[in-house]
Amino acid sequence: MARFQMELPNDLMKEFERLNKETSKMMGEMTEAGAEVVINNVKNNLKKSFKTDRSLLQGLRISRTYTTPSDDGINTKVMFVGYNNKGIAIPLIAQAREFGTSRGEAKKPFFRKSFNRKQIEAAMNKKQEKYLPKE
16 A cells, blocks of 8 residues: 655744634734725715715724624624714614615615725735735
């Protein structure tokens, strides 16, 4: 019976260990970079959908990066939080504009249009190159 034995170079083993330690940090930074792209697109699209977007911009946030317990996914959310100066929930205002209302307000999508896959992937790949330099 044939046998095969191989030793990996020490520098390659050290590189694998470093990558193993920094994977979650790298993925977190990648999702944050993607969220930054989305939040900039949302800000631009808000100006097109609303007459005054100042109160909505105050509630636009990026969550901190977290790991989901069910599948160990690494996530960062772009979300609306809080209330405007009239006491109305900012997420409710955003949802009414995004999907319309039963009282006849037409929908004017601005949030869904902000997820440009190519822009997000480019920002994420740029962060990835910091950890995985091309040779």
